[in-house]
Amino acid sequence: MRRSEIPRLHGPVIVIVQVGNVNTGACDSVGEVCEVACNMNAWVHVDGAFGLWAATAPARKYLVDGIADADSWATDAHKWLNVPHDSGIAIVRDSDSLRRAMSITAAYYPDPRPKREPMQWGPESSRRARAIEIWAALRSLGTDGVADLIERTCKHAARFAEGFRAAGYEVLNDVVLNQALISFGDDETTERVVHAIQAEGTCW
Ligand SMILES: Cc1ncc(COP(=O)(O)O)c(C=O)c1O
Structure with missing residues (x-):
């Protein structure tokens, strides 16, 4: 993505950059895109399904420079970390935006507060405990x-x-x-x- 080609952005806009292109591994210059897009109040999301993991390797870290300026990241633990799919992860800076977008209520659901109830933070109500496999892989490595x-x-x-x-x-x-x-x-x-x-x- 070329920073100079980003148009004027109006209204609610999400700009999606990629770290780790599917075919080539190429990474967008996230910091540069954030500089332009965040100034126009766009939400910058990093598709790091593959490449976000480069942040862990000292010699590859430069590929993800600037990700800290983005609003959200997505990555997959079922790619480079090799846990069973479907272990997608979304990390969102503004937790309130995420909760407002994802939470559901119904009379028969008890108010989760003050406990953190996973179904209020993601698109699924019922799901298996994927985090255990991710935790085990990270813990053992x-x-x-x-x-x-x-x-x-x-x-x-x-x-x-x-x-x-x-x-x-x-x-x-x-x-x-x-x-x-x-x-x-x-x-x-x-x-x-x-x-x-x-x-x-x-x-x-
Ligand atoms: C950069 C990138 N984004 C998204 C995807 C889609 O992955 P999934 O649907 O498993 O989350 C891939 C898969 O290869 C990818 O490399």
Whole structure:
């Protein structure tokens, strides 16, 4: 996203930046977007389904610079942290906005206050205890373990890209996270190679 291309924003607007593009791993300059969009009273949301985890790895942290200025973040624990899906996480700065948007009331629901009742903070009333798996993964890996997981898999992607480049194939992206985007020539050949790799079954 180019800061200079952000138009004048009026009314209730949400600007969504991405950290960790699905195909390339590229990250928007969140701080720059916030500088412009927050001044026009827009809500800036960070889609960090994948890339938010870069914040844990000292050598990759620069990719998420500026996220502290955003209004909300979303990430998935079922991606890089490898817990079972569907473990999406939303983190919202203004807790009152979140509660007002999500809370429901009915005569047969007791007033949750002063207790924190999860169903008042998310879109589902009934849900399994996803947080336990997330907690267990974080607890067993620890801060260094999560950082190592992120850094190690990013290095695997760089190695992957180097190998393909050395074999004469074109790497289409800057490998900044754990995605390497490779072309095997024309589209038809790329499709054929991808299908052959998947059919062979060693990797998908
Ligand atoms: C940047 C990004 N946003 C959103 C999604 C959607 O993920 P989900 O529907 O599992 O939350 C993905 C999935 O790959 C992603 O990489």
